[in-house]
Amino acid sequence: MANGSKFLIIIPAYNEAENIPSLVEEIRKYFSTADILIVDDGSSDGTRDVARASNVKVISLPFNLGYGDALQTGYKYALRNGYDFVVQMDGDGQHDPAYIKSLLDRVMDDEADIALGSRFLGESQVYKMGVLRRIGSIFFSIIASMITGQRITDPTSGFQAMNRKVFSFYASDIYPSDFPDADVIILSRFYGFRIKEIQVRMRESKGKKSMHSGLKPIYYVFKMFLSILVTILRGKMKGGM
């Protein structure tokens, strides 16, 4: 890992008071002095206070903005505070901090601008997910692979590392912050960023309620289609990919 460069671990958290302390502790096992930023997305369960007690940086949004906007707040913070690299991970303990280093190494060694943690790359682990979600995941992985011209096995992964060029871009208005997902990968590819997938192991989410429940999957598929379509249209308008 390159020395002298600053990196920030961003964790967007909405009602994750139960999971934050153990997650922070676990990250500290690998990076005892790393800067960790928890973006409390207007939680109602005291996530903010728990985070403040964990000796990390805390940004607290005045009300719930949603995952993408919370994440973008982190990018903006990283941009203004002069960080060189960002690692983003979910607050529910699904992402194993053991893999932060391998993600960071890829961007620090300049092998890629974005390192994506993929749970499907390499020897596939048994990862429990709903049928609908599995189909959606495979479907969008095919679409993302086709459009970007490179194999993307896990376009919905929120476990990523990136360099300053990328998070400066994500901090701008172009970032589809209302529901960032596979479309962000495609968008990034259009803007010429190098993407590399890294195999990671993901754990069962400790959270009770999944983001992909109820009518959400239908909205998700619809939104992804629309978002990918307009991304392509905008790319064309900009003068090709």
Add this chain to the structure above:
Amino acid sequence: MLPRQKLFAILISIGLILVIVDLVRRKKLKEEYSWLWLMSGVTIFILAIWYDLLAAIGNFIGVIVPTSTLFFFGLVFLVLISLHFSVKVSSLTNQVKKLAQELAILKERAKKD
């Protein structure tokens, strides 16, 4: 158009125009939004007093009963104004998001100092 229909349409449009102007005067409605509403009031008024125009337009777009033209344009207007509001709400949402992000980042900085 029956005289009673005509009278009703004229009264409605005059009432609408007066209410809009008054709302703008009292600064309850921004000028930005008032023009669309004013335009609709004026359009209803013109079509109500100028029956031949209404009939001609109706004839042109193929309606059988001329008063349907009024309803049709009323609907078109409502769709347009809803669309206008959707655009407005989108930009407001975006502005609120930015403000919230900014506020949160500044609060963190203020705490540090």
